[in-house]
Amino acid sequence: MKKLSFLFIIFILIHSSVSAIERRTEQFPTDFGYLTLPLPYVIPGAGMGLGFLGGFNNVPFGSTETTLDLFAILITGDIGGGIVLATDVPVIPEMFLLDVGQGNFDKGSFRSYRDRRMNSDPDDYVISELSDTRFRFTRLTLTFFDRMFDVFTFGTNNKSTLSAIRDKEGKLIYEANQSFEGDSRSNGFQIDWTDDRTDPQKGLKLIYTNTDSPDSASDSPDYFVQSYNFTGYIPVLSYSTFALNWYRSGATVRKQGNTDLDYLIAKETATCFSNCDSETIALLAKNRQATNQYGSGGSLGGTERMRSYVGGRFSGAQVESRGAEFRWNLSDEKTAFDWYFIKDIRTGFQVAFFYEEGTVADKTSDLWNEKRTSAGIGTRLVTGSGFVYRLDFATGKEGGSTIVIFDYPWGTFGQ
Template identity: 40%
Template sequence: MNTDKDDFTLLEISDTGSIGTRLTATFFDRRFEIYGAYYRLWYTLERILDNNGDVILEVVDPSSESGDQKIVGTRFDITDDYQDPRSGLRLDISGWYNAKEGIEPEYLLLDFNTTAYIPMGKRSTWVFNYFHSDAKIFEKGETDRAIVADEMGLDCETIVDADDKQRCNELIDTVVDGNTYGTASALGGFSRLRSYSQGRYSGAHSRFWGTEFRWNLTDEFTPFNFYLIRDIRTAIQASFFYEIGSTTEKTSDLYNTTRSSYGLGLRMITASGAVFRGDFAYGNEGFQPNIFIGYPWEL
């Protein structure tokens, strides 16, 4: 996590695909939910690119990689409104089982997400969120760097440029760390640490705290029809937020390095439950706009 804005590489993949299914059972007017899901994805790594999009290394004999996840989870909801809560508490707990496949490890990802809503006047809400994610290893994956490089088709020693060679080796180190400790839910993107790119920071353990003031500028019931979108607008909302998070491979190192985001947003709330959201966040790596559907901290 202790990196600069330009300290990253890009992976170019092809032949990507995924399938999945989810079953949810709800009880007591959606106060309590349990769910199970299965997802499988596949892809082929083609090449490594630097932060400018220039090729660092072509993969030797690229082959398809795949993996699956089996998920069980539950939600406890004691808010005043399931779609657009203004008071109450919501708790989500989920487990994501990742089977050993190829050089990858067998591990369980445990996510815990709790959000408190405090009404402020008749229209507005002050929201607090705490999220943590931990990977529990059952069986390590391959940790020999030479074998990992060979399986991925990466021959870093053929790279002439010293910086590019280092980036290639750092990618192998990242894979070895994931095979050793597992990988928790990442921080960065539309939901948590919004001033950073999607999945910017990852490790075996993640911690996140956030607060957001949601100021409803209107309280209405206005039908609208915009091309393919037909709904009823119930509110125009402004938001002001601050977030801080940490990711590490070992729990003892949590909070040694943190990253934060702050900013403001503008949203349209609809009767169907859709939230059309534009956020404008700032952090250590600069300014980042986000346009998304749905409230933050829900994913």
């Protein structure tokens, strides 16, 4: 009841204030655009090969324009599989939108660091190799006031098998056979009090999500995660923007999982059937112990926050980051282009300079005892169909990274 009352108050506040700012473009664009690209890849512990990306925004049905977006990725080589997504499906045009998707992979991998803290050794990790991975997701969004207020629910189902543990060079440490499956549900809202949802130049944006992670077994933790993503946009020069972002995510444990280290080591050992390594097994068991005690509030690193660090580099029950980005808009003229593999209407071209800092901890009181920073430069090509082509070069304490992706940074489920 308290949550419903809170949402109702937010709804009334937004309704009374939307007249204070005007949208400068159409918020349900129907300009058709597409992108097709080859995606060569090399993933330590998983293999190498070639993928193919196809993205189609605002796909028309005959002569009827729509907001439907379709995405597909076909992966060949050592990692076989694919992803199919359909977003902004207009169940009720300009009010009720549906997103659905599914992905299947023969192989995959992720890094497991020995220490979740900020001052951990960046080279002290193992590679967890996955097989038979599958995910499905569904998102429903109710949107009001020209997309200034959204309420959404987001559900996922993930299934995979841990098949091997490798060192950082990709060499086999031991083989395993541990299957796991999990469901999660996120609910939230977005207040987008800006002059444009896709390419804001002034205003405020707040995204709140509450993600439920129920226990999947008797020895697993039961917790939920609340996250707040706030961004302010300040217009500068003629049509450029200075953006400020604050992000906070935290896990609240309703029931701890099993935190007995001997039990967790024995459980990890039971999944190993070849070349078992006691030191690596203890590492994975300690990480599981921390999650069972405190939960997991997310991570820093990757394409959205702390961009100079690899995805998932820092993780913990409590996560916080701050960022600033100057988006120098060199052009806002509408220019159509069609280059065989890409077709759209350019509505803006920007050079961006950014700085970020972040921290993670298992306890709120330990946040900002240690922090890391990231800075860099990038470009953004904004299009009429809704794509934002982003190229970033970021650097930090552990080196640099290059990012190519199709949206602004600092995103969450709400975007």
